[in-house]
Amino acid sequence: MVKSMTGFGRGCYEEENFSVTIEIKTVNHRYNETAIRLPHFLNPLEDKIRKTILASVSRGRIDVFVTARYTNQDAVNVTVDKALAAAYHNALREVGDAIGIPSPSISEQAEVLYLARCPEVITTKEGLFDCDAYWPKIKQAVDQAVEALVAMREAEGKNIGADFHKRLDLIEQNVLEIERRSPQVVAEYQARLNERLDALLADKKITADPDRVLQEVAIFADRVAITEEIVRLKSHIRQFRLIMDAAQPVGRKLDFLVQEFNREANTIASKANDFELAKIVVDVKAEIEKIREQVQNIE
Incomplete structure (x- = not known):
């Protein structure tokens, strides 16, 4: 499933003597980097908060802001020496x-x-905050924030996924154009070769050896053959669509496939030896670049 790494979620819990607010902000990052800022009396819960969030968010820069208020007067001790x-x-x-x-x-x-x-002479001391007792209440706020965060990441991911399909459709259309154009390149080369030979040999009143011409055409055809690249590019497109529907995070796999897209497109461009094919490949690479930019923000 395509999920964006950009999102925001907020969760709250409040009762008479205690309230807590959790805010989670995420942006794209190559790995997972989590920073949690919370009041000192909640420090023992940092690891639990982190694990709760990472159970639903596996990649990205995650900033967590925790604010809390605790006003239990029974927990304040006043002593006189x-x-x-x-x-x-x-x-x-x-x-x-x-x-x-x-x-x-x-x-x-x-x-x-x-x-x-x-x-x-007179000292006051706050009683210890019972983190274990309050954790279920704090976790409610964390879960609420995570739920909102994931919903936002999924919504944006859905939009990005729709854009991916649109770009892939355009690439597939261009690949079909490349397939149709490729045989014509060889045929046009053979025609140009015959024309040049006829022009060169006309004054000498001799004709070119047909077998030799066919041999040259075969060598050219082998040099500009792009069938394998087209087959692989089509396969990568099918894999890309399938991976997008996977349940687990897909960002890294999609990033790898985009690199393969570029590899095949570059090979086709280097073999093209044809202006029309080169123009089509430029369009393909433009769409690949748009996909690559979006993939950087996928979990």
Whole structure:
């Protein structure tokens, strides 16, 4: 099946204390390259997210953006270091005595506020995020994003596939023209050869040896023979159409066949020795190039 490597998908999950959004963007790439950006508390889930995506996407540059919000107040721990607060309290009283401010002059409220601001007296610590417990919910968002991504890649792939069939039809038409023209090239060569020989030998009142002429024509025909190339090109076109309908990723196979298209077209061009054939081959190569450009974006 023809799938584009270009696509985008977005998935969300939300509840009272937790929400997550997954965005996946893919573009064409020769291999598979995946980059995931996510909040630090979701880092333990990076490998699971990656495997979930790669189960459906095998090739391309994949950028994954994960945003999440976690507001469970029960997971926030506030602790007071009583021993440290008492030490600060005693130090504060000693400072007051040292500068002549008796302890009763320091208001209790001001003292409490001061002590609360002292380093390490009051600390807050978020509880550990339970990644395993939340993974099924996060996976819902990942699956939703992947589903949207794959749908977009398949839709674009369908359009590209339709264009492939159109290009292949044009190539097949041109190959038929090449087949029809090829025998005429040999016949025209024989006619030109006879004309030249007749012109050269007319004054000498002798005729060309028919067997020798036929031998020269046979040598020429063998040199410009393109039957094998035409057969292979037709076979490659049939294979291309069949591979397009395969269930697995087809991009690499199609890319290989396009190279074979070019190989056969170049050989035909080098053997053509005919202006009309050369023009047809140029049209064939133009369509092959259009297919080649599109194949670079196929998974």
